[in-house]
Amino acid sequence: MENSKAKELQEKLFYKKKSAFEAMSENELDEVMEYAKGYSIYLDTAKTEREAVDYSVDMLKAYGFEPYVLGMPVYPGDRFYHVNRNKSLIAFVIGSEGVEDGFKILAAHVDSPRLDLKQHPIYEDGGFAYAKTHYYGGIRKYQWATVPLALHGVVVLKNGEEIKVNIGENEGDPVFCITDLLPHLAKDQNAKTLATAFSGEGLNVLVCASPFMEDGKVCDVDEKIKLNVLLELYRLYGITEEDFISAELCFVPSAKCMDIGFDRALIGAYGHDDRVCAYSELTAMIENLDGKNSIMCILADKEETGSDGATGMQCRLMVDIIDSVSKVLGADGAAVRARSKCLSADVAATFDPCYPEVFEKRNSAIASCGVALAKYTGSGGKYGTNDCHAEFIAEIREIFEKDNVLWQTAEMGKVDAGGGGTVAKYISRYNIDTVDVGVPVLSMHAPFEVISKYDLYSAHKAFCAFCKY
Ligand code: MN
Ligand code: MN
Secondary structure, three states, rough: HHHHHHHHHHEEEOOOOOOOHHHHHHHHHHHHHHHHHHHHHHHHOOHHHHHHHOOOOHHHHHHOHHHOOOOOOOOOOOEEEEEEOOOEEEEEEEOOOOOOOOOOEEEOOOOOOOEEEEEEEEEEEEEEEEEEEEEEOOOOHHOOOOEEEEEEEEEEOOOOOOOEEEEEEOOOOOOEEOOOOOHHHHHHHHHHHHHHHHHHHHOEEEEEOOOEEEEEEEEEOOOHHHHHHHHHHHHHHOOOHHHHHHHHEEEEEOOOOOEEEEOEEEEEOOOOOHHHHHHHHHHHHOOOOOOOOOOEEEEEEOOOOOOOOOOOOHHHHHHHHHHHHHOOOOOOOHHHHHHHHEEEEEOOOOOOOOOOHHHHHHHOOOOOOEEEEHHHHOOOOOOOOOOOOOOHHHHHHHHHHHHOOOOEEEOOOOOOOOOEEEOOHHHHOOOOEEEEEEEEOOOOOOOOOOEEHHHHHHHHHHHHHHHHH
């Protein structure tokens, strides 16, 4: 009898994390698989911030969204999107009750770690031509060697014409790669630490291995292999070496996303961080267009390098749009912001049983236990974090519970193991209640990251509930 009393008390008093397999209905478990299909297409189509913005605009247009220009008139029910320099996007819908009660803001980012080409990238050495790169975001350099890479990006000509580049994704395309030492000769390299064994200047991508031929003979000029590269780029895109100066080209892993495991519960892909939240928030807004709430979806650029620049979240554009829209609707921008609420939609770290030493399991996100809410991110004693106030988290708990959202809390790792940040602090600084909520990821920032389809689905459901109430 005593035992059953204890059990009863435990049921009542203890918090118990549930997995999707315990919490979801059979019907919902099927929906999880269905929802992941659309996301897989998004992933394969949108590997850079520009591609993500283009694809997202197409999605929005299909639901009647129109381009927004600062200062233009808006009315309740209107659906708009504003593309910022082709690299970030703010879409919004004005709810039936206007903006007096604030916006429900969902903010993800669409840039991912990668290898950017330098402005004078092409050189040749030892019978090969290479592209010099400058890595973008927090990569572990060794992971990028011996991985097939694709070239993505744009070249903007002096006359303003924008040429889109994409090599290495389609059947029959060549790919590119960074070579690594053979183990037989890696004795000295093996003795170095992981952080020093690979250098940024060493991330040179192999792009060609044959010289330009003239009348069936090797031509009589210096840099014949480099010439061959430039000739091919000229043939394909009409560009010359000088045009690299006004280009944004990068190498990203060339593979398409793949289901992982016998049960297909996981998705492996490049760039889940943070397109997994971009897709789940966009689809959540699209499914909640005709409600009372005004909803704003942000797809930010530059998160991986600190959110600086005109397309990063530290740019005032979000505030300008809220203020402008408020003004034409007869509301005060500052008052609207004060009543706005934001889910900073970015990925969390999944507890990895192969590396338990860096995690504190009790406070880590566990795979397939739902979308993860992080009260704080940052590092070294909560530096550089939004650290959401308890009152707002309580509101979010209530909202998630209403719609039976499967969710959990997350902390990135052990207290002094490291850390990281999100765009949350660049939104809350404008007097907007903000908390981090996103999908847990394994191997974050690797060329092949892993998420659970159950967590993806839960994120979408969480964002839907946030838009709705
Ligand atoms: Mn992120
Ligand atoms: Mn990241």
